[in-house]
Amino acid sequence: MSICLDIKKKLGDFSLEISFDSDAKRIGILGPSGCGKSMTLKSIAGIEKPDSGQIRIDGRTLFDQAQKINLKPQKRRVGYMFQNYALFPTMTVVQNIGAGLGLSEDDRNARITDMVERFHLQGLEKHYPGELSGGQQQRVALARIMAYKPDIILLDEPFSALDEHLKERLQHEMMAMLEDYEGQVILVSHSRDEIYRFSEELIIMQEGHVLAKGKTAQLFDDPGTVSVARMTGCKNFSAAQRLDTHHLKLIDWGITLELEREIPEGINSVGYRAHAFQPVWGERQKNCLAFHLSGVDELPFERRYYLLPEEDGAAGSLIRKDPSELICWFIQDSERTQMDGKPVPDYLQFNEESVMLLRK
Amino acid sequence: MNKAYQVPVRISSDWGSVLLESNEGRYLMMEFLESLDWSPLIISLKTGVVATIVSFFLGLFAARKVIKLSYKAKAVVDGILTLPMVLPPTVAGFILLLIFSRRRPIGIFLDQQLDIQVVHTWLGCILAATVIAFPLMYRNARAAFEQIDANLVYAGRTLGMSEMNIFWRIVVPTAGPGIASGTILTFARAMGEYGATSMLAGNIPGKTGTISQRIAMVIQDGDFVTAGFWVVVVLLIAFVIIFLVNLVTGSRMKNIKRW
Numbered sequence: 001m002s003i004c005l006d007i008k009k010k011l012g013d014f015s016l017e018i019s020f021d022s023d024a025k026r027i028g029i030l031g032p033s034g035c036g037k038s039m040t041l042k043s044i045a046g047i048e049k050p051d052s053g054q055i056r057i058d059g060r061t062l063f064d065q066a067q068k069i070n071l072k073p074q075k076r077r078v079g080y081m082f083q084n085y086a087l088f089p090t091m092t093v094v095q096n097i098g099a100g101l102g103l104s105e106d107d108r109n110a111r112i113t114d115m116v117e118r119f120h121l122q123g124l125e126k127h128y129p130g131e132l133s134g135g136q137q138q139r140v141a142l143a144r145i146m147a148y149k150p151d152i153i154l155l156d157e158p159f160s161a162l163d164e165h166l167k168e169r170l171q172h173e174m175m176a177m178l179e180d181y182e183g184q185v186i187l188v189s190h191s192r193d194e195i196y197r198f199s200e201e202l203i204i205m206q207e208g209h210v211l212a213k214g215k216t217a218q219l220f221d222d223p224g225t226v227s228v229a230r231m232t233g234c235k236n237f238s239a240a241q242r243l244d245t246h247h248l249k250l251i252d253w254g255i256t257l258e259l260e261r262e263i264p265e266g267i268n269s270v271g272y273r274a275h276a277f278q279p280v281w282g283e284r285q286k287n288c289l290a291f292h293l294s295g296v297d298e299l300p301f302e303r304r305y306y307l308l309p310e311e312d313g314a315a316g317s318l319i320r321k322d323p324s325e326l327i328c329w330f331i332q333d334s335e336r337t338q339m340d341g342k343p344v345p346d347y348l349q350f351n352e353e354s355v356m357l358l359r360k
Numbered sequence: 361m362n363k364a365y366q367v368p369v370r371i372s373s374d375w376g377s378v379l380l381e382s383n384e385g386r387y388l389m390m391e392f393l394e395s396l397d398w399s400p401l402i403i404s405l406k407t408g409v410v411a412t413i414v415s416f417f418l419g420l421f422a423a424r425k426v427i428k429l430s431y432k433a434k435a436v437v438d439g440i441l442t443l444p445m446v447l448p449p450t451v452a453g454f455i456l457l458l459i460f461s462r463r464r465p466i467g468i469f470l471d472q473q474l475d476i477q478v479v480h481t482w483l484g485c486i487l488a489a490t491v492i493a494f495p496l497m498y499r500n501a502r503a504a505f506e507q508i509d510a511n512l513v514y515a516g517r518t519l520g521m522s523e524m525n526i527f528w529r530i531v532v533p534t535a536g537p538g539i540a541s542g543t544i545l546t547f548a549r550a551m552g553e554y555g556a557t558s559m560l561a562g563n564i565p566g567k568t569g570t571i572s573q574r575i576a577m578v579i580q581d582g583d584f585v586t587a588g589f590w591v592v593v594v595l596l597i598a599f600v601i602i603f604l605v606n607l608v609t610g611s612r613m614k615n616i617k618r619w
Contacts, residue, residue: 046517046518088530088534090530099516
């Protein structure tokens with residue numbers, strides 16, 4: 001079980017250049033729309049042809065420009081789940097599942113029956129895709145792919161077409177359904193929640209290039225660079241100056257952090273997640289940020305504070321600030337009990353483990 | 361002829377009573393229908409059916425190929441394929457005559473080597489009708505194909521379906537309503553073809569004399585009864601065809617707001 005990919009493709013002003021090797025069972029590709037992640041999947045499936053490079057799955061060459069190998073999609077044994085599922089509208093559920101099966105009548109029916117049961121499609125056999133809900137369509141799409149027994153399954157933004165309230169449960173369901181699939185699965189998404197939940201290994205892409213790759217949890221904990229940290233959802237960044245092995249001056253926020261751990265040389269930025277601040281009242285403690293409040297947003301289950309570091313926050317300058325310079329502090333309702341009855345805290349404290357030491 | 365000429369006056373004044381109550385009217389009607397040469401209807405229907413079948417396959421094929429072309433090549437090829445629809449039919453007829461005349465190379469070759477005669481034959485009828493009606497099929501098929509979600513085709517490919525299978529089992533059924541309305545319009549156009557047919561196939565009664573040509577001919581003879589009869593036939597066929605088109609495409613229109 002392995003994929004080895006190294007391709008280049010130019011399309012107008014956009015150029016895609018991506019390479020990775022992985023034998024992880026679940027691989028995620030995270031990136032904003034237009035970063036080339038769908039194009040990567042389409043190249044694996046043979047829908048798009050890269051300009052150069054090679055693609056190998058389990059040692060089988062699907063594409064190799066140098067050797068002039070370019071297998072047809074029909075020969076690749078790659079299952080592709082499209083964003084809109086691409087179910088054949090004039091075929092029933094059963095016909096959709098059996099569409100690609102070149103087996104004998106009996107074997108095909110047995111395979112279809114098996115899939116109908118596995119994906120809980122009983123009673124829907126004779127329905128057309130237009131008569132199914134989004135979740136049912138997704139199950140049919142997955143059943144159709146699985147019936148074909150591909151070597152690898154590619155999921156292209158599979159949840160983006162679904163209603164918000166369905167998403168979470170269907171993500172869960174999809175993972176359960178993929179449980180007993182032996183091959184690799186690559187999920188492409190712009191949602192870091194989806195990716196984090198799904199993938200063991202993660203590739204982060206931006207503008208056609210790989211920004212970072214590695215174990216998912218590790219990349220979220222220690223993104224390494226500012227741009228990767230931003231992709232993993234980190235909201236707050238400050239330029240930093242390393243004073244000595246344990247002291248770091250945060251230039252944009254006007255404070256100096258004292259850290260227990262050693263600060264490596266070359267660290268020039270700090271990232272801090274909006275949920276990780278600790279409110280402090282009264283006396284200023286270690287690693288505390290003094291601030292001016294710029295605004296508060298009430299969300300159904302969360303309160304969001306937008307702050308300016310104290311020294312910038314002189315009266316009148318609040319509005320002229322670039323919004324990206326505002327510090328975000330998000331606090332969930334469940335954790336808000338500690339704030340009940342109290343005014344806005346005097347300081348926000350940095351939690352050492354949550355401080356991300358980054359390079360530009 | 362003279363007797364028959366009086367009929368439409370009464371028919372138009374009160375069709376029903378003439379048919380049901382007036383014995384004289386019924387008699388005249390029967391006499392007219394019995395003496396009528398029905399061959400134009402048969403020839404037109406036959407020509408329409410054959411030309412439609414030929415156009416159907418050629419149109420789907422051409423539409424499929426044109427979709428694959430680059431933007432510029434598409435503009436050129438599409439222009440050529442659509443030309444017969446835009447040109448006056450007599451111009452198309454003239455060009456066909458130039459190609460297939462038995463005094464010109466291709467016509468000579470077909471006649472002498474393959475024993476195929478186009479000019480003044482039923483084959484000429486079919487050829488003229490096909491050339492004129494083909495663009496309708498092609499354009500409707502192309503428009504229908506262009507509406508198809510390309511992911512359906514890609515999905516078919518990744519599922520291992522052959523291109524042939526994808527085309528006939530996914531593309532054509534999905535483009536069904538557009539293709540069906542194209543086919544019906546093609547049949548209508550082929551059946552009613554006049555200009556090119558009259559130039560290439562001529563108007564030989566019982567052989568190449570279609571309804572349209574018969575109408576033109578009998579009007580020149582001043583026989584308005586026969587002309588009127590064929591006009592009614594054509595109107596009926598035309599209405600049925602439009603009704604069918606609406607029925608076929610209508611299912612897709614169900615969700616359209618009736619403002």
